[in-house]
Amino acid sequence: MKEHTVTIYDISEKAGVSIATVSRVLNNSSNVSENTRKKVLAAIKETGYTPNAFARGLGLNTMKTIGILTADSSDLYLAKAIYYFEEELRENGYDSLLCCTGYELKDKKAAIDLLISKKVDGIILVGSHFVYPDACDNKYIYGASEKVPVMLLNAEVEGDNIYCVSSDDHDSVYRATMKLVESGHKNVLYYYNTTSYSGHLKERGFRDAMKDAGIEVTERQFQFFDGSNEDIHGMSAQLEKAASAGLKFDAVIASDDTLALSAVKYAQAKGYNIPDDFSVIGYNNSMLTNCCDPEITSIDNKVETLCKHLTSILLGVLSGEEMPKKTVFKADIIEKGTTRLNKD
Amino acid sequence: MKEHTVTIYDISEKAGVSIATVSRVLNNSSNVSENTRKKVLAAIKETGYTPNAFARGLGLNTMKTIGILTADSSDLYLAKAIYYFEEELRENGYDSLLCCTGYELKDKKAAIDLLISKKVDGIILVGSHFVYPDACDNKYIYGASEKVPVMLLNAEVEGDNIYCVSSDDHDSVYRATMKLVESGHKNVLYYYNTTSYSGHLKERGFRDAMKDAGIEVTERQFQFFDGSNEDIHGMSAQLEKAASAGLKFDAVIASDDTLALSAVKYAQAKGYNIPDDFSVIGYNNSMLTNCCDPEITSIDNKVETLCKHLTSILLGVLSGEEMPKKTVFKADIIEKGTTRLNKD
Numbered sequence: 309m310k311e312h313t314v315t316i317y318d319i320s321e322k323a324g325v326s327i328a329t330v331s332r333v334l335n336n337s338s339n340v341s342e343n344t345r346k347k348v349l350a351a352i353k354e355t356g357y358t359p360n361a362f363a364r365g366l367g368l369n370t371m372k373t374i375g376i377l378t379a380d381s382s383d384l385y386l387a388k389a390i391y392y393f394e395e396e397l398r399e400n401g402y403d404s405l406l407c408c409t410g411y412e413l414k415d416k417k418a419a420i421d422l423l424i425s426k427k428v429d430g431i432i433l434v435g436s437h438f439v440y441p442d443a444c445d446n447k448y449i450y451g452a453s454e455k456v457p458v459m460l461l462n463a464e465v466e467g468d469n470i471y472c473v474s475s476d477d478h479d480s481v482y483r484a485t486m487k488l489v490e491s492g493h494k495n496v497l498y499y500y501n502t503t504s505y506s507g508h509l510k511e512r513g514f515r516d517a518m519k520d521a522g523i524e525v526t527e528r529q530f531q532f533f534d535g536s537n538e539d540i541h542g543m544s545a546q547l548e549k550a551a552s553a554g555l556k557f558d559a560v561i562a563s564d565d566t567l568a569l570s571a572v573k574y575a576q577a578k579g580y581n582i583p584d585d586f587s588v589i590g591y592n593n594s595m596l597t598n599c600c601d602p603e604i605t606s607i608d609n610k611v612e613t614l615c616k617h618l619t620s621i622l623l624g625v626l627s628g629e630e631m632p633k634k635t636v637f638k639a640d641i642i643e644k645g646t647t648r649l650n651k652d
Numbered sequence: 653m654k655e656h657t658v659t660i661y662d663i664s665e666k667a668g669v670s671i672a673t674v675s676r677v678l679n680n681s682s683n684v685s686e687n688t689r690k691k692v693l694a695a696i697k698e699t700g701y702t703p704n705a706f707a708r709g710l711g712l713n714t715m716k717t718i719g720i721l722t723a724d725s726s727d728l729y730l731a732k733a734i735y736y737f738e739e740e741l742r743e744n745g746y747d748s749l750l751c752c753t754g755y756e757l758k759d760k761k762a763a764i765d766l767l768i769s770k771k772v773d774g775i776i777l778v779g780s781h782f783v784y785p786d787a788c789d790n791k792y793i794y795g796a797s798e799k800v801p802v803m804l805l806n807a808e809v810e811g812d813n814i815y816c817v818s819s820d821d822h823d824s825v826y827r828a829t830m831k832l833v834e835s836g837h838k839n840v841l842y843y844y845n846t847t848s849y850s851g852h853l854k855e856r857g858f859r860d861a862m863k864d865a866g867i868e869v870t871e872r873q874f875q876f877f878d879g880s881n882e883d884i885h886g887m888s889a890q891l892e893k894a895a896s897a898g899l900k901f902d903a904v905i906a907s908d909d910t911l912a913l914s915a916v917k918y919a920q921a922k923g924y925n926i927p928d929d930f931s932v933i934g935y936n937n938s939m940l941t942n943c944c945d946p947e948i949t950s951i952d953n954k955v956e957t958l959c960k961h962l963t964s965i966l967l968g969v970l971s972g973e974e975m976p977k978k979t980v981f982k983a984d985i986i987e988k989g990t991t992r993l994n995k996d
């Protein structure tokens with residue numbers, strides 16, 4: 309049987325102050341009288357309130373620090389997300405400790421353990437590489453959530469003390485694919501380099517759109533690039549190889565802007581006219597889309613908005629507020645020079 | 653008067669084993685018998701060996717963890733450096749905790765304090781933004797070095813327990829500028845976006861080369877871009893504005909590949925022939941250099957080599973070995989399509 313867990317409500321009652329006041333004490337707000345602060349701290353000690361996320365900010369146990377995990381800090385998108393998290397947290401008086409885990413499950417587990425041993429108040433998992441199709445592999449996330457709130461960016465796991473903020477990757481690729489088809493491209497190649505949770509959503513978006521458009525697709529139209537995410541030349545070469553092997557395609561929709569950029573380079577080397585003979589849509593609307601000529605149409609999944617929103621949910625949770633478990637934003641298709649899409 | 657500090661030598665003597673063996677125990681190497689390990693641990697306890705960098709790996713005080721600081725994790729170069737550090741450290745059994753500090757001195761100080769409070773065994777400062785021209789502002793680095801070894805990537809500070817690994821930024825820009833001049837470009841513009849320590853070295857390299865080539869430069873030839881490091885359009889616009897205001901230039905040498913990329917876009921918009929009418933050299937040889945057509949000649953300062961070398965120096969220091977205080981690598985000029993340089 310589970311013990312009764314002391315909550316912010318118990319402390320509020322015992323100290324004879326409002327929950328908002330307890331929350332202010334817990335957040336070290338200066339807007340609390342010394343007397344009130346003492347009453348609240350006394351109530352916390354008296355109730356044997358075990359150090360949890362709320363108590364940490366008091367310095368009873370540690371400082372206000374959030375642990376951030378990402379698989380690969382050199383990925384443009386993930387690096388940007390980290391940047392926004394750090395900035396938002398700092399502005400709200402929180403420090404952050406980041407672990408770059410790589411892609412191995414055991415290293416992810418070790419990093420979470422490390423951060424928890426360093427007494428962080430919450431954990432943010434940046435990017436969908438932390439969630440596995442086999443639920444057993446996600447136990448480490450549940451384990452962490454028993455100690456501190458766990459926030460997921462662009463991934464989804466259901467559970468107490470777990471909060472997810474994402475962009476609708478299925479919807480955005482679905483819409484982009486439909487628009488490509490409507491603009492006259494029937495032979496669309498889907499070019500991807502990740503099989504992560506959000507990677508699957510994107511791929512399904514493509515499949516579903518082609519199905520709804522009544523266009524049959526073969527497995528060869530799904531090109532998986534297995535090399536480094538900086539190897540533009542290798543990515544172009546793979547498209548060239550697929551074409552040489554007889555695959556016909558007049559448009560590429562990519563799971564990442566690097567792949568889209570390689571498609572532009574491929575098409576230009578072939579002498580194709582972009583966007584009329586050949587169209588390209590990337591993903592993330594990163595600076596890479598502005599690097600070539602023509603610039604690349606790309607899906608903007610609003611990383612800054614997502615990160616700010618996730619941070620505010622985390623801060624709310626840490627203040628004992630009721631916060632939404634799942635928040636989904638809609639992405640925008642930013643049209644530039646590599647497509648000529650029909651307007652909505 | 654300073655107390656006698658217990659060293660690895662004292663422990664070696666007391667335990668009756670070699671320094672190498674003590675070092676193996678300190679590093680939790682599996683290649684030590686349980687008996688020997690016990691003897692060494694006993695000697696450490698007996699001598700009252702105060703927890704320092706060496707002892708930490710034992711779990712006497714904490715785990716094997718290195719603190720990494722960087723100003724901006726979304727910078728391509730810094731993100732890559734972090735990636736290599738994390739990878740190298742993980743392979744050597746060390747965890748890492750990263751703080752992204754932003755550019756404010758107070759936030760850098762707070763992050764170092766935070767990492768030291770989390771009992772890291774060493775600190776790596778990634779990028780030259782941590783070193784200030786006014787020595788007083790570097791006190792926080794000395795403060796940290798009294799507690800743990802401090803490693804600097806691409807920066808230089810002299811002091812006990814401080815180790816610097818860098819690429820010779822002055823030399824590389826000097827050589828690149830000379831080669832541009834020798835290939836027929838007299839009106840070279842220097843385009844930069846940082847006034848960091850390494851930024852100053854690069855600028856001085858340019859100045860010295862022009863001076864040695866007997867070419868007078870005006871201050872207008874030094875264009876400082878003050879905007880976001882992703883704003884390619886803004887960077888191109890600034891060059892366009894300088895040209896409209898009467899500044900003549902037929903080559904750009906840039907402190908960063910993003911600026912070089914914007915110079916390529918500027919020249920192409922003007923209809924200049926690259927590399928004959930207009931040449932461009934970037935810095936870092938990042939993936940951005942492969943994004944446009946022609947691809948960009950760039951200075952490769954070998955971030956991977958630097959990071960691996962710095963990590964091995966840090967691991968040496970933590971094992972009690974004597975390691976070099978200053979290590980300088982020579983950068984390469986990687987010629988691609990935006991120059992036609994004379995061969996050496």
